[in-house]
Amino acid sequence: MTPTPQPARPGHALEELVEALRRLPGVGVKSAQRMAYHLLQHDRPGALHLSGALRQAAQSVRHCSRCHTFTEADVCSTCADPRRDTRLLAVVETPADQAALERSGSYNGLYFVLMGRISPLDGVGTTDIGVERLLQRACDGTVEEVVLATGFTAEGELTAQALATALKARGLKATRLARGVPVGSDLEYVDLSTIAYALHDRR
């Protein structure tokens, strides 16, 4: 990763900034203009701070060699924590999903972060999400159960099914998070397929 300072077009710094902001996901030309005007009019220290944070992150953040999440060290702090239960490995789509599991306070195992999910419509297949890397990690002799914690969307389910097949072919135990009625829901507002799953998996 070599930093390549972009040659600035003299006299077009504002247009260049709007163009650069448009590359952020979910930001169109109107939002990019609003962001640029805001930073230049009201928050130049914020613009310089963001500039430094972008450069720093792009240069120093890499992937944990064990769980593939973002980290600046070779192994992330979660993988390096000796108090974690090394027999459990939860597979999640993103670091945000990992953080959600952590916040629940109910999981003390380790993680594997796919950094994506299988999506045939976007041309993302099993190789793109690093299934081989996951299989290597899961076959370290310590992991006893892989908890598939990908999302309960169509793409998340597809990913979980593909991973379950690959893991079982290696003789590994793969489980899936339970589907059911969310805590705090009135039944009348819960969608039908969730109720169907909750009935089927009743206990």
Next chain:
Amino acid sequence: MTPTPQPARPGHALEELVEALRRLPGVGVKSAQRMAYHLLQHDRPGALHLSGALRQAAQSVRHCSRCHTFTEADVCSTCADPRRDTRLLAVVETPADQAALERSGSYNGLYFVLMGRISPLDGVGTTDIGVERLLQRACDGTVEEVVLATGFTAEGELTAQALATALKARGLKATRLARGVPVGSDLEYVDLSTIAYALHDRR
């Protein structure tokens, strides 16, 4: 404007980036995370490009000494254009509004960009939007008519009224963009107050 490189907290580059992205208008913590993950996972050149564009713009963009819009020169290209009609001065809220007037192809005068509007709820008054600077600019002896082209929102109308009062007190002619039915509209879908204005100002 002195660039102040931010001291990076070692090991927290990702968190720092998310925090810095949250300072952009309209970006909450979820969007900031999505942006940071996207840049680090799929577009590191984009992150470095944005970093450079932010630094360049924050350091080189200033205000035109005549119309107050963003520019890197002392006087912006529009104010410096000798083909412009110097007797007309349109007052707009933002560079985006100025661009909209330009795109219409119906205006060949000069501009004054407020970079804001009066907003009592946000504590923005007449001094904050540079009314003194506008009066100085409009009293250069060449301007014959000030076209108030602030928005037709409550705040834009308030701003236009305040400016009209101040301009007329100096003996300057102030006009306002016409209100009426937008081109391409079916009358049945036009709101009532617009129809009332269109009836009142019929010609």
